[in-house]
Amino acid sequence: DGGITQSPKYLFRKEGQNVTLSCEQNLNHDAMYWYRQDPGQGLRLIYYSQIVNDFQKGDIAEGYSVSREKKESFPLTVTSAQKNPTAFYLCASSYGGGYQPQHFGDGTRLSIL
Amino acid sequence: DAKTTQPTSMDCAEGRAANLPCNHSTISGNEYVYWYRQIHSQGPQYIIHGLKNNETNEMASLIITEDRKSSTLILPHATLRDTAVYYCIVSVAWAGNNRKLIWGLGTSLAVNP
Numbered sequence: 001d002g003g004i005t006q007s008p009k010y011l012f013r014k015e016g017q018n019v020t021l022s023c024e025q026n027l028n029h030d031a032m033y034w035y036r037q038d039p040g041q042g043l044r045l046i047y048y049s050q051i052v053n054d055f056q057k058g059d060i061a062e063g064y065s066v067s068r069e070k071k072e073s074f075p076l077t078v079t080s081a082q083k084n085p086t087a088f089y090l091c092a093s094s095y096g097g098g099y100q101p102q103h104f105g106d107g108t109r110l111s112i113l
Numbered sequence: 114d115a116k117t118t119q120p121t122s123m124d125c126a127e128g129r130a131a132n133l134p135c136n137h138s139t140i141s142g143n144e145y146v147y148w149y150r151q152i153h154s155q156g157p158q159y160i161i162h163g164l165k166n167n168e169t170n171e172m173a174s175l176i177i178t179e180d181r182k183s184s185t186l187i188l189p190h191a192t193l194r195d196t197a198v199y200y201c202i203v204s205v206a207w208a209g210n211n212r213k214l215i216w217g218l219g220t221s222l223a224v225n226p
Contacts, residue, residue, distance in 0.1 A: 004156075035216075042200075042216030043157070048208070056208050090156050097211035099145050099204070104156035 002027045004105035006091050011110045013078065013085060021076045021108045023091035032074035033092040033102060036060060043090065049074055050097045078110065086112050116140065116203040122221040125195075131188040133220055135201030138182045145204055146177060147214065148186045150197040157200065160186065191224045198222070 004025045013019045025032065031050050035043040045058030049068040063082025068074055074093075078085045088109050092102040118136040125131040137146060145164050149157040161168055161175045163184075168175045174187040188195055200219040207213035 006156075040218070042218055043214075044216075045213060048211070048213075050211065058213075088154075092156075097208075099162075099212060101147060101159045101162055102214065103159055106156045107154070109154075 004091060004093055004103060006089075006105035006108050008108060009106070011108055012113050013110060014113050016080045018077055018079050019110065021078070021089055021091075021110070023074045023076065023105060024072055025074075025091075025093045025105075026072060027093055027103065028071075029093035029095055029103075030071070031094045031097045031100075031102075032068070033094075034058075034064070034066065034074070034076045035090040035092065037088040037090060037107075046076065046089075048097070085110055116205070116215050117201045117217055119199075119201050119217065119220045121218070122223070124223050124225060125188075125191045127193060127224055127226050128190055131191040131195065131222060131224070133186040133188075133199050133201070133222065134183065135185070136183045137201070137203050140181050140203055142181075146175070146184050147202045147204065148173070148175065149200045149202065150195075151200065151219070152197045160199075191222075193224050193226065196222060196224045 007022045033048050034046040037043050044060050047066045049055035065077045090107045092104045094100045094102045147162040148160040151157045163175045177184045198219040198221050202214045204212035
């Protein structure tokens with residue numbers, strides 16, 4: 001079945017440590033997205049990639065980095081510069097960055113030890 | 114800034130139609146309305162989207178008013194598994210030809226036996 005796979009489902013980070021969240025899709029979608037969800041807030045866009053080797057900062061990119069070396073993969077690194085990383089992270093993909101609907105993975109919940 | 118307004122919560126009896134309203138009075142002529150739902154600790158699930166005309170798929174119907182300032186998502190025969198947070202979203206132009214979804218807090222729908 002086609003879909004978006006995020007791993008791990010739960011992740012714990014120590015202070016000062018970088019962690020990488022995985023996102024893989026087999027939907028043949030060109031565009032991929034990373035969002036952050038906090039309690040009492042709507043989803044906020046972190047990064048967006050329309051094609052391989054191209055990505056753009058979203059509304060809250062500070063403290064995060066991404067890469068897009070393959071069409072299927074869009075990993076997100078939460079760096080030590082992100083001072084409040086505890087959140088639910090969601091990856092999405094779509095056929096394009098226009099009107100096509102986005103489809104989401106089941107998320108990674110990141111917590112600080 | 115969310116471009117949509119939804120009630121915070123709603124209840125519906127199992128087997129009855131659930132009608133979820135959404136106001137988007139500042140919508141522009143080329144902006145689509147999207148509906149997603151999210152069950153706790155899972156990723157958002159795409160339901161339906163539309164521009165002007167009413168739309169129907171296997172999950173739901175979307176009724177958009179003629180002036181496009183509001184819409185209603187209809188789940189024709191609600192089941193307990195439809196209990197979720199429902200998001201009404203309008204996309205905005207962003208980064209050239211791309212669109213960005215602006216997420217609010219949604220409506221928490223409880224389907225009761």
